[in-house]
Amino acid sequence: MKTYEFGKSDTVLIQPVGKHELSWIENEVREIHRLTSADFRYIAVEIDNWNDVLSPWKAPTVFKDGGFGGGATKTLEKILTLCSDKKKYYIGGYSLAGLFSMGSIPNRYVYRNRCGISVRLVYLAE
DSSP states (O other): OOEEEEOOOSEEEEEEEOGGGGGGHHHHHHHHHHHHOOOOEEEEEEOSOHHHHSOSSEEEBSSSSOEEEOOHHHHHHHHHTTOOSSSEEEEEEETHHHHHHHTTGGGTTTEEEEEEESOOOOBOOO
8 A cells, every 4th residue: 555645734635546546646735735725634545446445345336347456445444554643633535435535434543534535336246
């Protein structure tokens, strides 16, 4: 799991991102700071195969080939290793990363808040 970190603070924003997002991460961090004037540390966690590692259970896709791997628990365990101290952690994402972030709710002792944007049903449970 590769991470990209910006800033230093006891308030930490964690976001699962795809490779296609890496080129604008620094701009995103600047814009968050501009809009909030808050000090924060931002950790982008690069996710190689969203369908495999962010989905909570295995399932076929509805519209295309492939499927969902059900690796969210293992991915969350890896991300939790970034949260080993007493800082304030926030996790968020959009699409399947938003669903993943909302699924971290049972770990509320670690994350103060979660954010899921455009969370939608992307697979069917059997």
